[in-house]
Amino acid sequence: MSAEGGRVVIVTGASRGIGRAIAVELSRAGESVVAVARTARDLEETLRFMEEVRPAGSAARHSIHIADVTRESEVEALFRGAAERYGRVDVLVNNAGHVDPVGILEMTLENWTHTLATNLTAAFLCTREFVRANKRVGGKIINIASTAGLTPRPGWSAYAAAKAGLINFSLTMSEELKPYGIKVYCVAPGRTATELRQKLAPEEDPATILQPAAVGRLVRLLVSPEGDYIDQQTIVIRKPLP
Ligand SMILES: NC(=O)c1ccc[n+]([C@@H]2O[C@H](COP(=O)([O-])OP(=O)(O)OC[C@H]3O[C@@H](n4cnc5c(N)ncnc54)[C@H](OP(=O)(O)O)[C@@H]3O)[C@@H](O)[C@H]2O)c1
Known part of the structure; x- marks a missing residue:
């Protein structure tokens, strides 16, 4: 992984929230971040926020990519585009x-299918x-699950099943990808203040x-060398009840 310009990281669902x-x-x-979502205007705002906090003198290069990540051809195009632009992707x-x-009783097949497609x-x-x-x-993959995937959540069946x-x-994956030197992390946030x-x-x-920034800081740690020893587990992050 190159220090100049940092690691190249693809973040899906980067147009808002977590x-x-x-x-x-x-x-x-x-x-260097490739921010991915379906809404160009919101991704451009994310890009502006990223530019504002980029360390002075950093060679990092950010970009945005519009894609529906439930579609196979759009995902292939995303990775092709990142390889052409950066030559590699270090973290997903x-x-x-x-x-x-x-x-x-109200659950439609469309709701069920769309929820599983987007989350899983x-x-x-x-x-x-x-x-x-x-x-x-090698590289790192970080999946954002939810505490809803760990405990029963009446009324949330499709989401809870998808996150589980x-x-x-x-x-x-963390076992299967060991021979490739790819580490896999799973982060399960509790209720988080997003739209x-x-x-x-x-x-x-x-x-x-x-x-959301607390989840951002945790992912930042996992991406860094300090994160190398804490893969292969589900990491719960939540605000303790008062
Ligand atoms: N907020 C919580 O309380 C909470 C708790 C635990 C876990 N989580 C998980 O954290 C993640 C982020 O949640 P959030 O609260 O930040 O949600 P959010 O505000 O609704 O953001 C969802 C993001 O996903 C993108 N997205 C949705 N469908 C997509 C698709 N087909 N292709 C590409 N991008 C897509 C959206 O962008 P576009 O609409 O522009 O495509 C948006 O950027 C989710 O996986 C969620 O399940 C959230």
Whole structure:
């Protein structure tokens, strides 16, 4: 991994919320970030925030890439584009997510399929491209799951199942990818103050729950050499109850 310009990190779902906070923290650490989502305007705002905190004199180069990460061809194009621009990708952060909680009787096949596609299948597609490119050079993959994948969550079945799937996908990958020198981490945040959370719990005071920057700082640590010894487990991050 090159020190000049930092590591090259793809962050999916970086147009707002936790993904944006991860992108900003990685920029602060001097890494080069490819911020990915479907909404150009919001990605441009993320790019501005990243530029604001980039260390003085840093050779890091940030970019944005518009892609729907549930689509195989768009994921392939994302990794092709990053390889052409940077020559390599050192770290992948699978953060894109979606939830529309409804009880089982109201659950449509479309809701179920879309929730699994965004939270689980997208991570599979991006992981496969990353491994194809990195099987000789190693790297790191960080998956953003949720505490909803660890405990029962009535009314959230598709999301809880998708995140539970992502947790064991991460553990399985961390064993399977050892021969390639690829480390796999799984981060499971509790309630975090983002637009998504605000829509789900409008009555909640965002100041009382975890802030996205805290997740960003944890990911920054995992990406750094200090993170080398704490893979192969599900790392829960949440604000303790008062
Ligand atoms: N907030 C919480 O309380 C909480 C707690 C635990 C875990 N999490 C997890 O943390 C992650 C981020 O959550 P958040 O609260 O920051 O959510 P958010 O504010 O809704 O952000 C979701 C991000 O994912 C992107 N995205 C969604 N579908 C996509 C697709 N098909 N292709 C590419 N990008 C896509 C969105 O961008 P576009 O719409 O522009 O594509 C956006 O950047 C998710 O995986 C979520 O499950 C959140």
